[in-house]
Amino acid sequence: MTSNRPLVSVVTANFNGARHLPAAIRSILEQTLANLELIVVDDASSDESAEIIQSAAVGDPRVRLIVQPQNAGPGAARNRGLAAATGRYIAVFDSDDLMAPDRLQRLVARAESDQADIVADNLLAFDDAAPEADRPFLPAASFREARWVGAAELIASSRMYSRHPGLGYVKPLIGAAALRTAGVRYDETLRIGEDYDFLLRLLAKGLRLRLEPAALYRYRRHPASISHALRRDHLQAMLRADAAFDADFPDLPDDVRRAQAARRRSLERALGYDEVITRLKARDLAGGIGAALGRPAVWPLLTMPVTARLKRLAGRLQPA
Numbered sequence: 001m002t003s004n005r006p007l008v009s010v011v012t013a014n015f016n017g018a019r020h021l022p023a024a025i026r027s028i029l030e031q032t033l034a035n036l037e038l039i040v041v042d043d044a045s046s047d048e049s050a051e052i053i054q055s056a057a058v059g060d061p062r063v064r065l066i067v068q069p070q071n072a073g074p075g076a077a078r079n080r081g082l083a084a085a086t087g088r089y090i091a092v093f094d095s096d097d098l099m100a101p102d103r104l105q106r107l108v109a110r111a112e113s114d115q116a117d118i119v120a121d122n123l124l125a126f127d128d129a130a131p132e133a134d135r136p137f138l139p140a141a142s143f144r145e146a147r148w149v150g151a152a153e154l155i156a157s158s159r160m161y162s163r164h165p166g167l168g169y170v171k172p173l174i175g176a177a178a179l180r181t182a183g184v185r186y187d188e189t190l191r192i193g194e195d196y197d198f199l200l201r202l203l204a205k206g207l208r209l210r211l212e213p214a215a216l217y218r219y220r221r222h223p224a225s226i227s228h229a230l231r232r233d234h235l236q237a238m239l240r241a242d243a244a245f246d247a248d249f250p251d252l253p254d255d256v257r258r259a260q261a262a263r264r265r266s267l268e269r270a271l272g273y274d275e276v277i278t279r280l281k282a283r284d285l286a287g288g289i290g291a292a293l294g295r296p297a298v299w300p301l302l303t304m305p306v307t308a309r310l311k312r313l314a315g316r317l318q319p320a
Contacts (some may be wrong), residue, residue: 007035008104009087013077014095015043021052027098029060033105039084041066041077060215075186075194096220103216107173117178118212120170123219136215143213151203154258158196160266168196171217178207187241192234197241203248239267
């Protein structure tokens with residue numbers, strides 16, 4: 001340990017994020033907590049991302065660029081960043097997002113006052129087309145006051161097609177010493193759901209997660225975001241990751257096991273839904289009907305496109 005060790009290491013994975021990188025970097029460097037380092041791991045981008053990051057590093061020595069030799073996914077990039085981090089706390093941050101100027105200061109204060117290994121806040125979700133029309137990502141009722149969150153609640157919130165957004169989307173601040181003791185790293189086979197798997201494994205190792213009621217993280221929704229492009233292979237990878245978690249932690253409490261079983265059923269139901277829709281889009285009506293008939297659990301999901309269309313129509317019919 002040295003006297004100039006940063007209090008917080010912000011770890012950011014980036015792939016072809018040049019459009020949003022300048023604003024994201026400013027969002028970190030303008031934090032009220034100045035004793036930080038920003039480690040950006042570029043995952044072999046083909047745009048000018050590396051040049052933007054390097055230019056920021058020239059202007060501010062707190063910025064560090066690590067370049068992956070080939071694209072390996074967000075989990076691998078974040079693991080490189082975790083290995084390079086030197087701060088007492090590590091904050092995970094996406095290269096297309098933003099945060100309130102005092103976010104890191106407030107999360108560190110919460111971690112220290114509540115003796116929490118992990119602290120996460122609510123997110124304000126916004127679109128590129130309407131950046132001012134932000135809204136809390138997680139239900140406000142769950143964020144009226146600081147509280148603890150366990151593994152069972154995290155899993156239950158992360159079922160496919162749940163009524164509520166998943167807690168796996170939160171971007172945590174983690175005590176570096178606790179992270180080293182836990183020995184947890186990102187699953188590099190996951191292109192979607194790696195944040196959830198990482199956080200769940202930390203909780204299973206005994207780390208405690210405290211929810212900060214303020215919404216200080218700004219989560220950008222845009223067409224290029226990988227988190228909105230769920231594919232069949234992503235679902236299969238998440239099922240494999242959940243099975244690996246079950247094998248690695250065979251003695252978890254019954255409530256966690258029940259939550260895991262419910263999440264597994266939701267992933268399997270999503271795979272069935274994907275098969276039906278894929279067949280119907282390919283004009284294989286008989287195959288689509290056959291796949292649907294063989295999976296009764298999928299039937300409620302087949303009403304979702306109709307329901308969404310009716311809601312949009314109802315919105316247009318509302319008086320001004």
